Amino acid sequence: MEQNVKNTVIKTNPGDNVGIVCNASGLQKGAAVLDGIILREFIPMGHKVALENISEGKEVIRYGEIIGTANQEIKPGEWVNEFKINLPVPPDLEQINYTQPKSENFEKLEDYTFQGYRNPDGSVGTKNMLGISISVQCVAGITNYIVEKIRKELLPKYPNVDDAVAFNHSYGCGIAINAPAAIIPIRTIKNLAQNPNFGGEIMVIGLGCEKLRPERLMPDGSTESENSILYLQDEAFTGFEEMIDGILEMADKHLQKLNERERETCPASDLVVGMQCGGSDAFSGITGNPAAGFAADLIVKAGGTVFFSEVTEVRDAVHLLIPRAETKEVAEALKREMKWYDDYLLNGQADRSANPSPGNKRGGLSNVVEKALGSMVKSGSSAIVDVIAPGEKIRKKGLNFVATPASDFVCGTLQLAAGMNMHVFITGRGTPYGLREVPVIKVSSNSKLGDRWHDLIDLDAGPIAFGQKTISEVGNELFHLILDVASGTKKVAADKLGIHNDLVLFNPGPLT
Ligand code: CA
Numbered sequence: 001m002e003q004n005v006k007n008t009v010i011k012t013n014p015g016d017n018v019g020i021v022c023n024a025s026g027l028q029k030g031a032a033v034l035d036g037i038i039l040r041e042f043i044p045m046g047h048k049v050a051l052e053n054i055s056e057g058k059e060v061i062r063y064g065e066i067i068g069t070a071n072q073e074i075k076p077g078e079w080v081n082e083f084k085i086n087l088p089v090p091p092d093l094e095q096i097n098y099t100q101p102k103s104e105n106f107e108k109l110e111d112y113t114f115q116g117y118r119n120p121d122g123s124v125g126t127k128n129m130l131g132i133s134i135s136v137q138c139v140a141g142i143t144n145y146i147v148e149k150i151r152k153e154l155l156p157k158y159p160n161v162d163d164a165v166a167f168n169h170s171y172g173c174g175i176a177i178n179a180p181a182a183i184i185p186i187r188t189i190k191n192l193a194q195n196p197n198f199g200g201e202i203m204v205i206g207l208g209c210e211k212l213r214p215e216r217l218m219p220d221g222s223t224e225s226e227n228s229i230l231y232l233q234d235e236a237f238t239g240f241e242e243m244i245d246g247i248l249e250m251a252d253k254h255l256q257k258l259n260e261r262e263r264e265t266c267p268a269s270d271l272v273v274g275m276q277c278g279g280s281d282a283f284s285g286i287t288g289n290p291a292a293g294f295a296a297d298l299i300v301k302a303g304g305t306v307f308f309s310e311v312t313e314v315r316d317a318v319h320l321l322i323p324r325a326e327t328k329e330v331a332e333a334l335k336r337e338m339k340w341y342d343d344y345l346l347n348g349q350a351d352r353s354a355n356p357s358p359g360n361k362r363g364g365l366s367n368v369v370e371k372a373l374g375s376m377v378k379s380g381s382s383a384i385v386d387v388i389a390p391g392e393k394i395r396k397k398g399l400n401f402v403a404t405p406a407s408d409f410v411c412g413t414l415q416l417a418a419g420m421n422m423h424v425f426i427t428g429r430g431t432p433y434g435l436r437e438v439p440v441i442k443v444s445s446n447s448k449l450g451d452r453w454h455d456l457i458d459l460d461a462g463p464i465a466f467g468q469k470t471i472s473e474v475g476n477e478l479f480h481l482i483l484d485v486a487s488g489t490k491k492v493a494a495d496k497l498g499i500h501n502d503l504v505l506f507n508p509g510p511l512t
Contacts, residue, residue, distance in 0.1 A: 006466075006467065007023065007027055007031045007032065007033050008021070008022040008023055008033075008465065008466050008467050009021055009022065009027075009033040009034050009049055010022055010286055010464070010465065010467075011034060011051065012062060012063050012064075012285075012286065012290055012377070012471075013061075013062070013063050013064030013065075014064075015061055015064040016051070016061050016062050016063070016064065017050065017051055017052050017054055017059075017060065017061045018048040018049060018050055018051060018060060018061065018062055018080050019033065019034055019048065019049050019051050020046060020047070020048060020049075020286050020364065021033075021043045021044065021045055021046065021047055021048075021049060021364075022045065022046075022286070022465040022466060022467075023045060023466075024045055025045070026042060026043055026044040026045050026047070027039055027042070027043050027049075028042055029041050029042055033049060033077075034051060035051065037049070037051060037076050037077045038077050039077045040075060040077040040078050040079075041078065041079050042079075043079045044362075044364070045282070045364070046282035046283070046286075046364030046365075047079060047080075047081060047364040048060075048062070048079070048080040048081070048364065048366070049077060049078070049079065049080065050074045050075065050076050050077065050078045050080050051076060052076055053073070053074070053075055053076055054070045054073070054074040054080075055070065055073050056070055056071065056072050056073050057069055057070065058070050060074075060080060060085050062370060062373065063285075063373045063374075063377055065317075065320050065369075065373055066088065066369075067085065067088075067366065067367065067369045067370045067373065068085035068086050068087055068088055068366070068367060068369065069085070069086045069088075070084060070085065070086075071084060071085065071086045072084055080366070081366060082361055082366040082367060085366050085367060087367045087368070087369070088369055091315075091316065091317075091318050091319035093318070093335045093338055093339055093342075096318070096319050096322050096331075096335065098322055098323070098325065098328055098331040098332075099323070100326075100327065100328065101323060101324065101325075101326075101383060103383075106301055106382075107301065108301060108302075108303070109268070109298060109301040109302040109303075110302070112267070112268035112302050112479075112483060113265050113266060113267055113268060113483075114126075114265075114266055114268065114270075114271070114483045114484075114486040114487040115263040115264065115265060115266070115486075115487040115488065115489070116263060116264070116266040116270060116421070116486060116487070117196075117197075117199065117261045117262070117263060117264075118264055118266060119196055119199055119200050120200055121200060123196035123270075123272075123419065123421075124196055124266045124270035124271075124421060125196040125197040125198070125199060125261070125421060126196075126197060126421045126422060126438065126439060126485070126486040126487075126488070127162050127163070127197040127437070127438065127439070127488075128160060128161050128162050128197070128199060128258055128261050129161065129162050129163045129164065129165055129197050129198055129199075129258075129436075129437065130150065130161060130163075130164040130165070130198070130201060130203070130251060130254055130255055130258055131164075131165055131166075131167060131192070131193050131195070131197075131198035131201070131202075131203070131437070132146065132147065132164065132165070132166045132167065132203050132204075132205060132251070133166075133167050133189060133190075133192070133193045133202070133203065133204045133205070133214075133217050134166065134167065134168060134169065134172070134189075134204070134205050134206070135172050135189075135204055135205070135206040135207070135210055135212045135213065135214040135216075135217060136171075136172030136173045136206060136207050136210035136211075136212060137168070137169060137170045137171065137172055137173070138172075138173070138207045138210070139205050139206065139207050139232055140166070140168040140169075142205065142232065142243070142244075142247070143166035143168060143205055144166065144168070145244070146166070146205075146244065146247050146248070146251070147164050147165065147166050149244070149248065150164040150248070150251055150255075151163070151164060153248075154248065154251060154252060154255055155255075157255075158255045158256070158258065158259040159259070160258070160259045160260070160261060160262065161255055161258045161259055163436065164251070164255075165436050165437060167189065167192050167193065167503060168502070168503075169185070169189060169503070169505045170505070171185045171186075171189065171212065171505055171507060172210045172211065172212040173207075173209075173210040173211050173212065174211075174511055174512055175211055175212070175507075175509065175510075175511055175512060176509055176510045176511070176512050177211045177212060179509045179510055180509075181507075181508040181509035181510075182509040183391070184389075184390045184391045184506055184507065184508060184509070185391070185505045185506065185507040185509065186212060186216060186217075186391075187391040187392060187417070188390070188391035188413065188414060188417045188505055188506065189212075189217055189505070190216065190217045190218075190219075191391060191392070191393045191417040191418070191419070192413070192416055192417045192437075192503070193217065194219055194393065194419075195416050195417070195419060195420075195421075195437065195438070196272070196419060196421050197421060197437060197438060199257070199258050199261055200219075201254040201257055201258055202217075202218060202219065202222070202224075202228050203227075203228055203230075203250060203251065203254055204217050204218070204228060204229045204230070205230055205232070205247060206229065206230070206231045206232070207231065207232050207233055208231040208232060208233030208234070209233065214229045214231070215229065227250060227253055227254070228250075230246060230247060230250055234246075263487070263488065267302070267303065268299065268302035268303070268304050268483065269302055269303030269304045269397065270304065270421075271299055271302070271304035271305065271421065271422060271482065271483075271486060272304070272305040272306075272307070272394065272419050272420045272421045272422065273295075273296070273299055273304070273305070273306050273307070273420060273421075273422045273423070273424060273482060274307040274309070274402070274412070274415035274416075274418075274420035274422070274423045274424070274438075275292050275296060275306060275307060275308050275309075275378045275379065275424050275426075276309060276310065276408065276411050276412060276415065276423070276424070276425050276426070277289060277310075277313075277375060277378065277425065277426040277427065278406075278408040278425065278426075278427055278431055278433060279427045279428060279429035279430055279431045280374075280375070280426070280427070280428050280429070280445070281428025281429055281445055281446065282364050282365070282428070283428055283445040283446045283461075283462070283465055284374060284375075284426060284427075284428045284445040285365075285370075285371075285373065285374020285375070285377060286374075286445070286464065286465060287445045287446065287461040287462060287464040287465050287471075287474070288378075288426035288427075288428070288443045288444065288445035288461040289374060289375065289377045289378040289426055289445075290377050290378075290464075290471045290475075291443065291461045291464065291471050291474035291475045291477075291478055292378040292424055292426055292443065292475070292478065293377045293378050293379060293380040293381070293475070294380065294471055294472055294474075294475025294476070294478075294479075295380075295424070295475045295476075295478040295479045295482065296308075296378065296379060296380035296382070296399065297380035297381055297382055297475075298475065298476070298479045299479065299482070300380065300382040300398055300399055301382075303397060304397065305394060305396075305397045305398060305399075305400060306379070306380065306382075306398075306399050306400070307388075307394075307400050307401075307402040307415050307418060307420055308376065308378055308379035308399070308400075308401060308402070309401070309402045309403065309404040309406075309411050309414070309415060310375065310404060310405070310406035310411055311337060311338065311341040311403055311404065311405065311406070312341065312345075312405065312406045313372060313375040313376070313406045314372055314375060314376045314401075315338055315341070315342075315372065316368045316369055316371070316372040317369060317372035317373050317375075317376050318334065318335075318338050320373070320376075321334060321376065321379075321384065321401070322334055322335070324381075324382075324383055324384050325383070325384050326383040326384060326385045326398075330384055330385065330386060330387055333386075333387035334384070334387050334401060336387075337387055337389065337401070337403035340403075341403070341405075344508055378424075378426065379399060379401075380399065382398065382399045383398070383399065384399050384400070384401050385397070385398035385399060385400060386398070386400045386401075387400070387401045387403065388400055388401070388402040388403065388418050389403055390403055390404055390414050390506055391414060391417050391506070392417075392418065393417070393418055393419050394418050394419050400418070402414060402415055402418045404506070405506060407504075408425075408431070408433060409433075409501055409502070409503065409504040410504045410505075410506045412425075412433075412435055412440075412501075412503070413503040413504050413505065413506070414506060416435070416437055416438060416503070420438060421438060421486065422438065422439060422441070422482050422485065422486050423435060423438050423439065423440040423441065424440075424441050424443060424478065424482070425440050425441070425442050425443065426442075426443045426444075426445060426461070427442060427443070427444060427445065427449070427457075428444070428445040428446055428449065429449070430444070430449045430452075430453055430456075430457075432456055432494070432499050433494070433501065434492075434493075434494025434495070434497075434499040434500045434501060435494070435500060435501060435503070436500040437503070439485045439486070439491075439492045439494075439495060440492055440494050441458045441459060441478070441481060441482065441485060441492055442456065442457050442458050442459075442492070442493060442494070443457070443458065443459045443460075443461050443478065444457045444459075444460045444461065444462060445461055445462065446462040446465065447460055447462030447463060447465075448462070449462070450462050455493060455497070456493050456494075456497070456499075457493065458481065458492050458493050459474070459477060459478055459481055461474045
């Protein structure tokens with residue numbers, strides 16, 4: 001098999017002076033690769049080969065960025081591993097200076113559209129769902145019961161509504177509600193309900209005695225509460241059946257309005273795509289994440305919005321992200337979010353173990369900068385226009401850094417609260433990740449996974465590694481898949497199979 005696969009080395013950016021060996025068995029000494037370079041020694045899969053002479057003290061460039069400096073002369077065709085690269089000094093947030101980047105005149109992408117549900121606030125949904133918020137965990141059993149009943153009894157009457165979902169969580173009481181960190185879970189619950197897929201129809205079920213008052217979960221300036229807030233302890237209800245009837249009556253009013261929503265042609269600038277990875281492998285930074293980054297650039301060029309997140313996976317490349325901040329305020333906000341997370345980890349007496357693991361190194365990742373770059377490459381190359389603190393909603397179109405933990409479902413929940421209407425999830429090891437609230441396009445970084453999980457993965461970026469497809473080809477495919485899925489004309493695997501995970505709140509605050 002292997003003999004039939006041509007020698008494959010990938011250069012992730014035209015400015016790189018190293019390439020990545022993709023062949024599963026590595027490449028032997030004497031193999032001819034990119035630009036006629038002959039390998040001077042055996043190089044294993046995922047590892048780097050010098051594509052030009054790199055003299056001692058010169059920069060080693062991957063992803064178009066400096067990943068370190070050569071501590072010896074490296075000749076073309078030589079293996080560039082961790083022993084030949086000096087690690088750059090870890091980024092000290094205080095020391096990173098900011099200069100505003102020159103504004104680029106990139107070509108605008110026009111004429112790309114999708115069929116979405118336009119909301120009164122201008123946002124666009126890709127699904128049409130009734131979302132039910134809860135102000136306290138005590139009512140979650142009731143909302144689970146209600147959602148089942150709505151699906152069986154009410155949804156058949158409303159063919160334009162896709163589904164009903166409850167944003168259940170374990171917050172709301174037994175909490176230090178005035179602690180500074182409490183704002184994170186509270187605004188997350190509030191903003192989840194305002195995600196474009198719920199059409200602005202807000203419905204909050206409360207208990208009555210909880211610390212988190214349902215009124216705090218209503219949109220700012222909203223005076224509507226009669227049809228939006230219901231307390232189980234309301235003395236108008238005698239017994240369970242009356243309670244359920246009361247909730248169903250309220251749900252019915254919202255469903256009537258949601259049923260009037262129709263898909264209309266919307267420009268690609270209405271896309272809000274959350275990028276995330278999980279279960280990453282050596283190929284994630286070579287295939288899936290760069291293809292996602294290419295698609296991210298297309299979306300931004302079309303005037304749309306892209307999120308990238310996962311603080312712990314970008315922390316060590318933050319000195320490379322700060323120069324991409326559109327303004328000094330954005331750069332300061334990025335530093336603030338990194339510092340907040342540094343302190344959060346420190347308070348938990350955690351060590352973020354920034355150095356790559358032995359497995360990472362065996363997979364070709366020489367140092368922590370290279371590891372972080374492999375993750376952040378899914379942000380593409382455009383300017384970062386804003387930084388969104390955990391649980392906040394987006395304010396600007398373009399590339400946003402949405403500060404979240406890297407933990408998959410916490411990140412997905414916070415990206416939903418920020419307002420994403422499409423989700424792209426890149427995986428190498430494989431995860432059945434799926435969210436009911438938003439379509440999730442799963443991208444495999446290697447074809448071994450893509451083939452084995454043929455019915456769980458939506459797009460295989462693996463062929464990039466063997467030159468069967470380019471990053472731009474797969475990036476383009478992903479861009480068009482995003483438009484088709486957003487239109488409802490294609491269904492993602494998670495939705496076809498009905499595989500959906502629970503949302504998970506990020507609560508860094510104390511319980512009482
Ligand atoms: Ca993740």
